[in-house]
Amino acid sequence: MSRLDSHLETALARIGQAGQRRHLRASALSPNGRIVRNGRELVDFSSNDYLGLARHPLLIERAREWTARDGAGSGASRLVTGTSDAHLALEAKIAAFKHTEAALVFASGWQANTAMIPALLTAMPGAAVFCDRLIHASMHAGLAMAGVRQHRFRHNDLDHLEALLADKGVNAPARLILTESVFSMDGDRADMARLCDIAERHDAVLYVDEAHATGVLGPQGRGLCAHVPGRVDVTMGTFSKALGGFGAYVTGSQVLIDYLVNTASGFVFTTAPPPAVLGAIDAALDLIPGMDAERAHLATLGKRLRDGLAALGIDHGASSTQIVPAMVGTEADALALSARLEAAGLLASAIRPPTVPPGTSRLRIALRATHGEADIDALLGAIGGAR
Ligand SMILES: Cc1ncc(COP(=O)(O)O)c(C=O)c1O
Numbered sequence: 001m002s003r004l005d006s007h008l009e010t011a012l013a014r015i016g017q018a019g020q021r022r023h024l025r026a027s028a029l030s031p032n033g034r035i036v037r038n039g040r041e042l043v044d045f046s047s048n049d050y051l052g053l054a055r056h057p058l059l060i061e062r063a064r065e066w067t068a069r070d071g072a073g074s075g076a077s078r079l080v081t082g083t084s085d086a087h088l089a090l091e092a093k094i095a096a097f098k099h100t101e102a103a104l105v106f107a108s109g110w111q112a113n114t115a116m117i118p119a120l121l122t123a124m125p126g127a128a129v130f131c132d133r134l135i136h137a138s139m140h141a142g143l144a145m146a147g148v149r150q151h152r153f154r155h156n157d158l159d160h161l162e163a164l165l166a167d168k169g170v171n172a173p174a175r176l177i178l179t180e181s182v183f184s185m186d187g188d189r190a191d192m193a194r195l196c197d198i199a200e201r202h203d204a205v206l207y208v209d210e211a212h213a214t215g216v217l218g219p220q221g222r223g224l225c226a227h228v229p230g231r232v233d234v235t236m237g238t239f240s241k242a243l244g245g246f247g248a249y250v251t252g253s254q255v256l257i258d259y260l261v262n263t264a265s266g267f268v269f270t271t272a273p274p275p276a277v278l279g280a281i282d283a284a285l286d287l288i289p290g291m292d293a294e295r296a297h298l299a300t301l302g303k304r305l306r307d308g309l310a311a312l313g314i315d316h317g318a319s320s321t322q323i324v325p326a327m328v329g330t331e332a333d334a335l336a337l338s339a340r341l342e343a344a345g346l347l348a349s350a351i352r353p354p355t356v357p358p359g360t361s362r363l364r365i366a367l368r369a370t371h372g373e374a375d376i377d378a379l380l381g382a383i384g385g386a387r
Contacts, residue, residue: 019331020352027347031055033370035347043375045348045365050216050322051294052370053244058287059280063245066279074272079261082272090278091249093285098222099229100251104260105281107270109211109238109248110138115266116234116250117142117207121176122263124205128172130164132156132179134186136209137355139178155183156318158194165202175204181224182212185356185364187302187323189213192224196231207234215242216298216322220289243288245280247273294369298322301367301376308380312387325351326363326383334361340386346379 001009015021028036031052035044053059066086076082087105094103106112117139121127129143133152143150151168153161161177169175177199179190190208199206210223214237218226221242225232236250250260260267305324309316315327326348328334334350341348341363348363356362365379 018353019335020354029054031370033368033372033375037342037347040345042342042345042347043371043378044368045346045363045371045379047368048212048241048366049244050242050298050366050368051244051288051291052368053215053242053284053287056244056283056287058283059244062279062283063276064279066275066282070275072274072276074274076272077268077270078272079268084272084275086275086278086282087272090282090285093282094249095251097220097285097289098235098249098251099226100235100253102254102257103249103251104257104267105273105278106236106248106250106267107273108246109136109209109236109240110141111266111270112236112238112248112250113138113209114142114145115264116236116260117178118146119260119263119265120205120207120234121146121148123259124174124176126172127174127176127205128165128169130161130169130175130177130204132183132190134183135178135180136184136211139209143178155186156188156190158191158198161195162198162202165198165204169202169204175202176207177204178207178209180209180211182210182217182321182323184212184323185351185362186317186325187212187319187321188317189217189224189320192228192232196228199233200231205233206231208232208236210235210237211241211248212321212323213237215284215288215291216295221291221295239277239281239284243281243284245284246277247281291369298367298369301371301373304373304376305365305367305380308376309383312380312384314383322367324365324367326365328361328363329359331361334363337383337386338363341379341382344382344386346382348379 034041074082091103129148130151134155151164213223215221225235234252238248239245306316331352338350351364352361
């Protein structure tokens with residue numbers, strides 16, 4: 001054991017005592033809403049492959065074609081030799097899809113948030129920052145890297161946001177509001193129209209993470225920012241969830257993109273996304289606008305699941321999307337329920353602190369368009385039987 005390992009063992013023991021120790025387990029996504037784990041096929045309620053695109057033949061084929069054409073790697077960072085015609089064409093296609101002036105691709109959503117937030121705050125010295133208390137860890141990490149104090153408003157409580165803006169924001173030279181349009185662990189939505197009104201009234205910049213809305217919600221799957229065209233300053237999202245691939249985007253004005261190209265460390269100092277990744281994204285963007293039937297099916301499944309959970313007396317919070325939490329309470333109860341479901345052939349992972357606030361451990365049920373109503377009924381039956 002190295003000198004370092006003894007410190008790490010102690011820290012891991014502490015995590016274990018809190019019931020928060022995690023382990024990696026190998027899984028393989030199947031095209032039919034199933035996942036294979038330990039040689040067993042399980043109905044998968046844990047992946048974010050909402051539209052079943054991760055195994056779609058068009059994405060696989062285009063990733064293969066672009067690799068054969070352009071190689072396995074991109075050779076350098078974007079500002080050196082890593083920008084290909086394919087990067088620029090894809091960014092133009094993303095901007096057209098999102099109806100914005102410009103777009104920029106990042107290696108991942110985590111990287112995008114941790115790179116953009118400090119970069120933006122450098123251009124807004126002294127800005128007061130307001131964020132929903134449930135924003136994703138990558139946004140919190142970006143804020144920590146920027147070294148700014150955040151004013152957190154209660155989840156989706158826009159009265160609280162307004163009160164904080166009126167108090168803490170009024171004398172600041174600039175204001176930045178950060179939120180998600182669909183919250184990753186709760187499946188509820190931000191009120192985009194009211195957020196835009198508030199941002200405009202308080203002269204605040206609005207930054208929205210659409211990781212879980214892109215592809216699934218809004219006209220042609222363009223996300224919830226599409227309902228408030230031109231009113232959100234910075235919209236980002238990932239290609240790793242409903243779009244079935246990997247990587248992330250930011251959309252907004254050309255000036256925003258020019259600024260990020262010059263200053264966002266996680267864009268400047270990293271190798272450009274490779275052809276396979278770009279090809280899969282390109283194919284997903286061809287498919288997404290035409291997937292209204294899949295989006296409607298997801299909405300129907302969501303309602304069926306929420307109604308069923310309510311009938312079992314299980315709180316599903318304010319979910320109105322393809323993400324449905326089944327609130328259990330303690331870490332131990334959530335783990336036990338998840339284990340019982342897995343024994344019954346259903347994978348619904350337990351989500352525990354620090355990912356969610358203490359006392360709100362849950363099963364985070366993620367629906368896929370490849371699920372059928374019978375899958376939902378089987379899940380409900382197993383949850384009911386396990387309690
Ligand atoms: C809201 C949100 N933002 C950002 C990310 C990070 O995206 P990525 O997985 O592409 O790094 C995730 C999930 O992973 C997320 O849920």
